Amino acid sequence: MDLSWLIPIVMTAGGVVALIALVAVLARNLKKVPPNKVLVFYGRKHTTEPRHDADGKVIEAGGTKGFQVVTGGSKWKWPILEDCQEMDMASFQMKPQLKKIPNKDGVLVNVDAVASCKIKSEQSSLSAAVERFLGKTTQEIHAMVLEILEGQLRAVIGTMTVEQLIQDRETLNTRVKAEAMSELEKLGVGIDILNIQSINDDQGYIEALGKKRTAEVVRDAAIGKAEAEAETKKRSTTAAKDADVLAANNQAMTFEADKDRDVKKATYDALIKAEQARAEQAGPMAKAEAEQKVVVQQVKVDEERERANIEVQKQKALVAAQAEEAKTVVPARKAAEALVATAEGAKKKLVIDAEGNRDAAVATAEGEQKKLVIESEGNRDAAINAATAEQKKRVLESEGARDAEINAATAQGQKLELEGKGKAASIRVIAEAEVYQAREVGKAQADAIEAKLLAEAKGILAKAEAYAKMDQRGALQLILEKLPSILEQLPAIVEAAAKPMSAIDKVVMIGSDPNAPAKFAGNVPVFLAQLFETTKNLGFDLSGALKKLGIDATAISGPDAPKVD
Structure with a gap:
């Protein structure tokens, strides 16, 4: 019987079984860690890096350990080589209950407290907790933590009085928490909350203190109530008295204000009437003063106008005199100058003629002298003397005639000059007399007008000054x-x-x-x-x-x- 056909089937079945076994092994060795637990792997050496705080200080030294703590996520566990255990990280509640614990005063007190604790998440705390709690049950861990809490609570109570325990509960909580945490940190455990729930004793000491305090509070409350009622009555009566006094003062102030108002009103009315009378009288006075000022100003204006007229008249008279002088004196002056020039010309002609006659007589005498000299050289000296005498005689005669003619011409010229100057002076005097007469007449008229206006202005100013100086x-x-x-x-x-x-x-x-x-x-x-x-x-x-x-x-x-x- 040929069974070769079974070989593929057997091989396929074996492969499937092997695959299923592999998957099962993988599934069993891939460990998943929930957030409230940690998984501790052990069996192989694990190398850790040193951990530092924010300041760079080493808080956990690195090195090689025989376990590894995994918080959250998943990790592969090598079969045969490794094994692992879980450790609960959930918070747990402890209720320390101490009975008959002596305090500082020796009073036996009973204390009930409650604390919320958990294993801390820091690697150092996790390592300490793994070394101390791994393999222990939860009850064993809780019992260990409870013993530490009770011991620290007992130690703190032994240092405080009953009054401190009752009144300063916050200090008790703080001290117990601080003392317990210093010990629990060695186990990797921390305290989240610690509350002291009750403190009492079996002898009734705390109850007696409470009754005493209650009595004191009741007493203080009664005293406070009585004092408050007395203060209330005192303040109410004082307020009523003050209200009455204030009302009376307000009424008196009202009457005083009414009186002041009426007095002021009467005073103001009188002042108003006085001002009205003053205003009615001020109108005529102001009008008179204004009219007086107008008259004074008008007088000043008239004075200025007359002064201007006088200046104009003076200028007119001066122009007329100058015109008259140009019309009369200038032609007379020119005629006199013409006569003087004519007389001087005639005078010069006579002088020239006389000098010519003298020169001719001299020349004739000299000719006669030469003739006598030539004819009578023998009787030269006599002839010369005679001739000289004759010459001198004739010269004297000719000089006398010449001087007479010159004197006559000079006299005639002076006569003509004097006659011309006399006529010119006469004409000038007449013209100047007429100009002076016209000037004096204009000046007299202007002075008369000025004197009249000045007299009127002085009269008005004198009157105004008299009004101003009037007593x-x-x-x-x-x-x-x-x-x-x-x-x-x-x-x-x-x-x-x-x-x-x-x-x-x-x-x-x-x-x-x-x-x-x-x-x-x-x-x-x-x-x-x-x-x-x-x-x-x-x-x-x-x-x-x-x-x-x-x-x-x-x-x-x-x-x-x-x-x-």
């Missing part, structure tokens, strides 16, 4: 001259000033001042005094004017009437 008597005299026209307007002024008073039907006095009616009645003299003083400040002494008429103003207004500034 009270002069002003009073001037006012008395104007008094009839002012008195015609006085009834209307008095009626306007007294009109507001006529609208008062009755006067109600508010306040406790017994002198209020007398003070109010005194407002009338005050008003009259203010009226007299106001008119006096405006330049019109009404009291003085009334006194001139036989009316005593001081008897109306009173001697103590206030002044109005």
Whole structure:
């Protein structure tokens, strides 16, 4: 029987079985680690790198270990060569309960606490926990941690009084947690939460303390309540008293304010009336002052106008005189100069003729002399002497004739010159007299106009200066001259000033001042005094004017009437 056909089937089946076995081995040796557990592999040597903190300090030395702790993920376990165990990392709760533990005072107290602990995740803590807890049950691990917690709690309680244990629970928790963690860290265990739930004793010591404290609290509460009620009553009565005083003060202040308001209103009304009277009187005064200023300015304008006219007249007279001089004096001066020139020409002609005659006579005498010399050399000396004498005689005669002719010509020229100068001077004198007459007439007219205007201006200025320098008597005299026209307007002024008073039907006095009616009645003299003083400040002494008429103003207004500034 041929079974060769079974070989492929057997081989296929064997391959499938081998594949299934391989998958099973792989599945069994690929270990997965949940997040609340760690898996410890052991059986082979494992090399670890040193671990450093943030400052570079070595917190765990590297080296070779016989185990490896895997937290989370998965890892392959080599069959036969390696094995592994799980260790629980979940948090567990411990409840230390201590009975009759003596404290610092020797009081036996009972303490109940609860703590939440777990194995820490750091590699150093995991290594310490693996070395101490691997292979132990959860109950054994919990019992070991519980013993450490109870021991540290017992040690801390032994250093504190009952009052500290009761009142300072936070310090107790902090100290127990710190002391226990220093010991548990050696096991790789940490404390997340630690709470002291209760502290009591079997002798009732803590309860007695509580009752005492409760009594003190009740006592303090009663005292505080009584003090609060007393303070409340005190403050309420004080507030009521203050409210009454404040109400009375407010009412008094209201009355005072009403009084001040009424007094100020009356004062303001009087001031208003005084200002109105001052304004009514100021109008005519301002008008008079304005008219006075206008007159003064007009006088100044007239003065300037007349001065300008005088200058114009002077210029006209000067131009007329210059024109007259050009018309009369210049031709006369030219005629005189022509006569003088003619006389000088005639004079020069006569002089020239006389000199010619003299030269001719001299030449003739010299010829005669030469002739006598030639004819009579023997009697030369006599002849010469005779000739010389004759010559001298003739020369003297010719010089005498010449000098006579020159003198005659000079006299004639001087005569003509004097006649020309006389005529020219006469003409000049006549022309200058006419010009002077015209100038003097114009100047006299201008001086007359100027004198008239200056006299008028000086009169107005003198009047203005007299007004400015006028004393009270002069002003009073001037006012008395104007008094009839002012008195015609006085009834209307008095009626306007007294009109507001006529609208008062009755006067109600508010306040406790017994002198209020007398003070109010005194407002009338005050008003009259203010009226007299106001008119006096405006330049019109009404009291003085009334006194001139036989009316005593001081008897109306009173001697103590206030002044109005």
